[in-house]
Amino acid sequence: MDLECENMELSQTTINDVPVVSVSGRIDAATSRDLETVLNDLIEQNRAVIVLDLGGVEYVSSVGLRVMLAALKKVKPKKGDLLLASMQPFVKEVFEITGFTRLFAIYPSQAEALLHMKSH
Amino acid sequence: MQEITAQEIIVPAKRDQIPVVTEFVEALMSSRGFDPKKTLEVMLALEEACTNVALYAYDGKDGNQEGLMRIAAGIARSKCRGMELTIEDSGVPFDPTKHIKPISEAGAEERPIGGLGIHLIKSYVDELKYERIDGKNVLTLIKYE
Numbered sequence: 001m002d003l004e005c006e007n008m009e010l011s012q013t014t015i016n017d018v019p020v021v022s023v024s025g026r027i028d029a030a031t032s033r034d035l036e037t038v039l040n041d042l043i044e045q046n047r048a049v050i051v052l053d054l055g056g057v058e059y060v061s062s063v064g065l066r067v068m069l070a071a072l073k074k075v076k077p078k079k080g081d082l083l084l085a086s087m088q089p090f091v092k093e094v095f096e097i098t099g100f101t102r103l104f105a106i107y108p109s110q111a112e113a114l115l116h117m118k119s120h
Numbered sequence: 121m122q123e124i125t126a127q128e129i130i131v132p133a134k135r136d137q138i139p140v141v142t143e144f145v146e147a148l149m150s151s152r153g154f155d156p157k158k159t160l161e162v163m164l165a166l167e168e169a170c171t172n173v174a175l176y177a178y179d180g181k182d183g184n185q186e187g188l189m190r191i192a193a194g195i196a197r198s199k200c201r202g203m204e205l206t207i208e209d210s211g212v213p214f215d216p217t218k219h220i221k222p223i224s225e226a227g228a229e230e231r232p233i234g235g236l237g238i239h240l241i242k243s244y245v246d247e248l249k250y251e252r253i254d255g256k257n258v259l260t261l262i263k264y265e
Contacts, residue, residue: 007139029138029167029174059160061167062236063135072228090160097243098236099223 007031009056010038018117019047020110024056027064035064039071039082048080049117053110055086060094072103081105085113126194133187133209135174142167145193149203152195154265161244162203162263166191168237169207169216169259177211177257187211202246202264208256215250216241216259 008031009024019042027035042050052068054060072082085107087095095101107113129144131137142163149159170189178187190208195201216238223239224231242248247262 028142029135029171059164061164061171062240063167063171065236066233069228069231069233073231073233076228090157094164094240098239099225103228103231 008034010034012038015051015114016117018049018051018114020051020053020114022053022056022110026059027057027067028059028061029063032061032063032067036067036070039067040074043071043074046078048075048078049083050075050080051083051085051110051113051117053085053113054088054091055110057091058088060091062098065094065098065100069100069103083107083113083116085110126192128190128192130188130190133170133173133177133189133211135171137189138167138170138174141170141189141191145191145203145205148193148195154203158263158265162205162261165241165244165261165263166205166207168241169261171237172214172216173207173209173211173257176214177209196262200264202262205261207259207261210256213252214257215252217248217250 007026007028011022013020021038023035025031039050050071068082075082083105086109087106095104095106105116107116127148129141131140145166146159146163149162170191173189177189187209192206194204196204220238220242221235241261244263245261246264247260249260251258
């Protein structure tokens with residue numbers, strides 16, 4: 001599935017039975033609802049472990065952070081996780097400033113996030 | 121800071137208008153040759169400030185048709201060049217600089233969703249000032265080049 005709006009693109013695939021959502025562009029006040037919809041749909045389909053590849057994301061605001069935290073809060077009680085991969089430096093910095101690096105499992109690449117899933 | 125250029129935009133105080141505002145400022149900064157990373161930082165601070173206005177200034181409801189926000193952007197020059205942004209609204213008095221709380225140490229389950237915007241504003245601008253002038257909230261953000 002592909003979703004495209006002015007400043008963000010979302011694509012979704014499944015690798016080794018793990019849903020991988022890849023985002024590029026900006027996760028901001030205008031686009032975060034699309035990301036929220038995709039994550040909520042997966043969670044409603046009982047997909048508790050999700051990889052979110054942020055490799056193409058150059059910008060994330062607090063609205064986007066809230067969407068990710070809300071999804072993490074939903075999957076944690078189901079023994080799931082929201083694994084983040086491939087953050088660009090500015091996005092990583094925003095996570096550090098807000099203390100979000102402590103909340104999420106963050107991997108340098110999508111492949112490493114998926115490898116972590118395999119080892120469990 | 122002495123302003124040498126100023127432009128303004130007035131939009132409804134709604135979240136769906138925020139990209140209009142950030143793109144306006146991005147275009148201005150880009151045309152004046154600002155560093156792309158600093159431009160992103162200013163856009164983030166601006167988005168967070170405008171989100172607060174959209175959510176809380178007018179009746180606490182996003183989408184109040186009567187409420188407006190005015191954003192003035194000036195390339196300013198004093199000892200060093202900088203970007204000065206003022207965000208004005210006529211809503212309820214609210215000083216965001218008084219609402220800076222420590223970042224929660226709680227884990228994901230207990231972590232409150234919210235309170236992050238003002239941290240990001242403070243982190244990404246060099247000066248942050250709030251004034252209540254003639255019934256308006258006036259928030260000034262300055263970022264040096």
